[in-house]
Amino acid sequence: MAQIFHYSANNVAKLTIVAAVVLAGVAGFVYTQVARSSYLTGRYVEKQQPVQFSHKHHSGDDGIDCRYCHTAVETSSSAGMPPTQTCMNCHSQIWADSPYLEPVRASYRENKPIEWERVHDLPEYVYFNHSIHIAKGVGCSTCHGQIDNMPAVYQENTLQMEWCLQCHREPEKYIRPKSEIYNIQWNGGDLTAEERLNLKADYRIRNEQMMTSCSTCHR
Amino acid sequence: MLKNKLKVQSSKFKVGKSTAFCLLLTAYCLLSVGCRYDMQDQPRYKAYKKSDFFSDNRASRNLPEGTVPRGFLREDKAFYTGKGESGQNIAPAPAATPAMDASGNSLMTDFSGLVNEFPLPVTKELIDRGEQRYKVFCIVCHGPVGNGDGMIVRRGFSQPPTYNDDRLRNAPVGHFYNVITVGQGKMNGYASQIPPADRWAIVSYIRTLQISQNPNGNMQMTPTGKSSANSAPPSSNSNTTNAINANVNGGER
Numbered sequence: 001m002a003q004i005f006h007y008s009a010n011n012v013a014k015l016t017i018v019a020a021v022v023l024a025g026v027a028g029f030v031y032t033q034v035a036r037s038s039y040l041t042g043r044y045v046e047k048q049q050p051v052q053f054s055h056k057h058h059s060g061d062d063g064i065d066c067r068y069c070h071t072a073v074e075t076s077s078s079a080g081m082p083p084t085q086t087c088m089n090c091h092s093q094i095w096a097d098s099p100y101l102e103p104v105r106a107s108y109r110e111n112k113p114i115e116w117e118r119v120h121d122l123p124e125y126v127y128f129n130h131s132i133h134i135a136k137g138v139g140c141s142t143c144h145g146q147i148d149n150m151p152a153v154y155q156e157n158t159l160q161m162e163w164c165l166q167c168h169r170e171p172e173k174y175i176r177p178k179s180e181i182y183n184i185q186w187n188g189g190d191l192t193a194e195e196r197l198n199l200k201a202d203y204r205i206r207n208e209q210m211m212t213s214c215s216t217c218h219r
Numbered sequence: 220m221l222k223n224k225l226k227v228q229s230s231k232f233k234v235g236k237s238t239a240f241c242l243l244l245t246a247y248c249l250l251s252v253g254c255r256y257d258m259q260d261q262p263r264y265k266a267y268k269k270s271d272f273f274s275d276n277r278a279s280r281n282l283p284e285g286t287v288p289r290g291f292l293r294e295d296k297a298f299y300t301g302k303g304e305s306g307q308n309i310a311p312a313p314a315a316t317p318a319m320d321a322s323g324n325s326l327m328t329d330f331s332g333l334v335n336e337f338p339l340p341v342t343k344e345l346i347d348r349g350e351q352r353y354k355v356f357c358i359v360c361h362g363p364v365g366n367g368d369g370m371i372v373r374r375g376f377s378q379p380p381t382y383n384d385d386r387l388r389n390a391p392v393g394h395f396y397n398v399i400t401v402g403q404g405k406m407n408g409y410a411s412q413i414p415p416a417d418r419w420a421i422v423s424y425i426r427t428l429q430i431s432q433n434p435n436g437n438m439q440m441t442p443t444g445k446s447s448a449n450s451a452p453p454s455s456n457s458n459t460t461n462a463i464n465a466n467v468n469g470g471e472r
Contacts, residue, residue, distance in 0.1 A: 068359065071411075071412050
């Protein structure tokens with residue numbers, strides 16, 4: 001019986017074995033990149049809001065503390081969205097006739113809340129609480145980035161589980177002193193590794209097993 | 220879904236294995252997508268979530284009028300309003316009529332009925348807390364030491380009166396508390412932003428600022444009757460306030 005395959009088919013077969021492995025690897029890599037892409041995570045995507053509110057102006061230029069508006073951040077799971085009255089504390093006089101602020105005035109007149117677009121939307125199988133993170137020394141900018149430099153707020157991080165776990169595994173790399181929590185400009189200071197561990201002990205942050213236990217975040 | 224699957228299986232031999240496989244795969248994908256949405260966006264309300272149930276579309280509801288959460292019965296009038304009953308240490312009726320200042324603020328001189336003494340012990344912790352809260356909520360207009368030169372004023376908001384004049388140095392502490400709570404002139408009330416204990420902390424810090432800006436004035440945390448229209452006899456039955464009154468005195472430092 002004549003040979004069906006040419007002698008070179010041996011090489012093709014060997015190549016196929018290698019190519020299959022390489023292709024599987026490439027496919028895996030592509031998958032991880034797509035899964036982390038801003039297309040799927042929403043990272044770096046600026047959301048359009050009903051009012052052109054600029055955190056860069058209010059927080060960066062005017063130096064208003066985060067808690068002036070997000071009053072519940074130290075006491076509640078939600079950081080708290082300000083009621084329209086908080087806007088009107090200043091905008092009853094400043095820019096009071098500006099067409100940009102008409103949605104705010106309309107909201108105040110008609111007693112209807114402004115419908116902001118949620119920028120950081122965690123999946124609802126995740127339990128998240130702002131106040132405990134503040135209490136344990138996680139600063140605003142650790143998760144939210146340079147808010148004081150964002151005319152329109154975007155999501156600075158992927159909010160994926162691997163991102164949460166980075167810090168839950170080694171919180172000492174991310175925490176900061178109490179006085180710097182609301183300092184958006186804080187860049188890590190000159191804390192030594194030892195000082196960071198001391199900080200972790202002072203905050204009484206629990207061990208890695210507890211911090212990465214499933215039920216810490218999925219309850 | 221289950222029914223669907225069974226149908227597919229029973230008709231397997233008619234439509235052929237590959238068709239059935241494709242249908243099953245589709246069903247599986249649909250199912251898993253369905254799961255994702257049900258887990259990702261669960262049929263429950265989070266804070267500020269939109270609701271289709273309530274007519275105003277808000278899932279976060281206001282308390283019905285008259286509701287008192289446990290532990291929030293506001294019995295202590297002085298603590299929650301800054302106002303006292305007659306017989307307590309409160310400021311008397313005004314001696315002067317309200318005036319206007321250069322920025323068009325009508326200057327309050329009627330402090331009657333407002334408490335002269337802090338309804339809670341003034342400790343270093345309270346003043347520190349007050350400093351922190353002052354720098355969040357007040358500094359934007361009233362400025363770092365209360366002269367009314369905050370950033371928002373520099374941006375065009377009308378200038379508030381300074382804390383550092385005789386009128387407000389002699390004002391009862393209840394006045395500051397009351398203004399934080401209900402507002403005054405062009406300032407909105409901050410009751411929704413600052414809880415009562417923090418308001419008193421801020422008042423204690425405002426007093427501290429006044430003392431710091433008037434080092435020779437021999438001021439005290441509560442006015443005790445020197446050359447003031449708002450003088451009142453020192454309280455004898457208040458057991459909470461006298462602890463610090465003697466000590467936080469910038470004049471002696």
